[in-house]
Amino acid sequence: MITLHTWTTPNGRKPLILLEELGVPYETVPVDIGNGKQFEPEFLKIAPNNKIPAMVDDNADDEADGGPLSLFESGAILTYLADRHGKFLAPSGAARWQATQWLHWQIGGLGPMLGQLGFFSKQDDAFALERFIKEADRLLAVLDTQLAASQYVAGDEYTIADIACYPWIMAASERLQEPLAGALGKPNLQRWLGLVGARPAVQAGMKWKPRGA
Structure with missing residues (x-):
């Protein structure tokens, strides 16, 4: 068990x-x-x-x-x-490493930056807030660009990279809509959110x- x-x-x-x-x-x-x-x-x-x-x-x-x-x-x-x-997660080859690199991208970048933005959005620290908004915007733009070229985060197959990213993007959509409205509204990102979110x-x-x- x-x-x-x-x-x-x-x-x-x-x-x-x-x-x-x-x-x-x-x-x-x-x-x-x-x-x-x-x-x-x-x-x-x-x-x-x-x-x-x-x-x-x-x-x-x-x-x-x-x-x-x-x-x-x-x-x-x-x-x-x-x-x-x-x-x-593919057992070997390029598909495995594509998924692995995007998994680590989420762990090292997307999650920490959105987490910090969530924290500083509730603080009176304009400098920190601006810094994390800019970095969150950049990371979401990176993801949107990737999703313009492939159906899912690491390619045309659903992988643990999608599973890693999805809860963070949803949390941002629910709690950080105001500072990230433009970034979250990107078309490829929205298409992917709908595709992944439809899975039971x-x-x-x-x-x-x-x-x-």
């Missing part, structure tokens, strides 16, 4: 979407980061960086180690699941909430 420790953030939704796409059984453990649950000792055993998401696969088939496998960092989790189940597994992952929330 796969146990996913997560929360209702863009990074937390990435593995939820992929697990829904794969159709494999899994359980969720909510980690309420607003109440500091990411610092509890049991969570730190599997996520020493005190960040969600984190995952435990009780049936990991690692020939060297066997037994349960714990992973933290969303990119590592997406890559592991895609490789293990043979979907949404994506809808399920985006709707997830902890019980009682």
Whole structure:
């Protein structure tokens, strides 16, 4: 069984979407980061960086180690699941590295910049706000240009690169519409949002909430 420790953030939704796409059984453990649950000792055993998401696969088939496998960092989790189940990431060749480079682009650029913009949009710091608006605009323009040349982020196949980017773009669309109106309205980006958002597994992952929330 796969146990996913997560929360209702863009990074937390990435593995939820992929697990829904794969159709494999899994359980969720909510980690309420607003109440500091990411610092509890049991969570730190599997996520020493005190960040969600984190995952435990009780049936990991690692020939060297066997037994349960714990992973933290969303990119590592997406890559592991895609490789293990043979979907949404090519096993080798150019297609694999195209998807991998866009996955890392999201992890290193799109996510952090949109996250910082979200933070500074609520602060009285005009210099920081302008800086992150410009960088977010630039990154969204890069993505729109890429999507003008291909159906999905890494080419004409849906991959974990799309899964990584989608929750962040949706979060920006919901929370940063005013500062990013022009960038978010780009036609290729909007086409891609509609295409990915129509997938039932994506809808399920985006709707997830902890019980009682």
